[in-house]
Amino acid sequence: MYQEIQQVLGTTVRIVVNTNNGSAIPAITNAFTEAFRIDQTYSRFLSGNFLSQMNATLAQWQTVTPECFALLLVGKQLETLTKGAFSLSVKTVLESWGYNDKYELEKEFGNGITGIFDLGENNTVFLRAPVEFGAIGKGYALDAMQKVLQDFENIFINAGGDIYARGKKENGEPWKCFLEHPEDENQAVGEIVVDDFFLASSSPLKRRWRNRHHLVDARTKEPASTMLATYVHEKTGILADGYSTALFVLGFENAQKICISEHLRAFLVGKNQDAFISDYFLGKKY
Secondary structure (H helix, E strand, O other), X not given: OEEEEEEEOOEEEEEEEEOOOOOXXXXXXXXXXXXXXXXXXXXOOOOOOHHHHHHOOOOOEEEOOHHHHHHHHHHHHHHHHOOOOOOOOOHHHHHHOOEOOOOOEOOOXXXXXXXXXXXXXXXXXXXXXXXXXXXXXXHHHHHHHHHHOOOOOEEEEEEXXXXXXXXXXXXXXXXXXXXXXXXEEEEEEEEEEEOOXXXXXXXXXXXXXXXXXXXXXXXXXXXXXXXXXXXXXXXXXXXXXXXXXHHHHHOHHHHHHHHHHOOOOEEXXXXXXXXXXXXXXXXXXX
């Protein structure tokens, strides 16, 4: 078993590869290199990086990389699906509350104003407000790390609770993951065996300050208030990550409708600990 743990993407990332092939060591290193590249490129907490330069160019068309355009396109699709509840433009709101890179509220400001963006041809984008990729970036990084490790049969990647796994553990058992209780990290509300798909969750348990948290309903510019947690698995990390956030900010009732209409693989926990499990979700509730 080859294993490495690094601090990146604002969290602890653990990669495990079970193989007799010693090439796993450089492959794991290359996977972390990709994670660091994505973090350095798109972190909203870094000045002078690609994201900050793009956000400095507002109210005019600009050309971005194909990678960035693809991220924005996913954001636009989720914004449309949720009728504006999900937005990549909540950066202004979060920063108006004073959130720093440790998700501590440094000081109070007035409510921010969210904006929207337009996508044009040839990787062009028109920003009316700054954007940030916190809602989909970790999932995208999982996609990138998984691609680096695609030649190995048994792998496990855990990026602060967003997970990809396939194959078996060292003892031959499957990768069983417990679904953390949204109000008590020492308990679980369910479990799921992850095998060649991505699992993501959204909950304000660890990123909360006073009466606020980081999961913002862009329509109201306030923390979403009718959900305790969402757990979603998908064929790609970016969709698992994005859907988990989108369903959370939509609210318990509307999220159920989207799960049914879009055939999503989701487990929702409402604010009164009411539970909804879609027909396609492979895990089980305790």
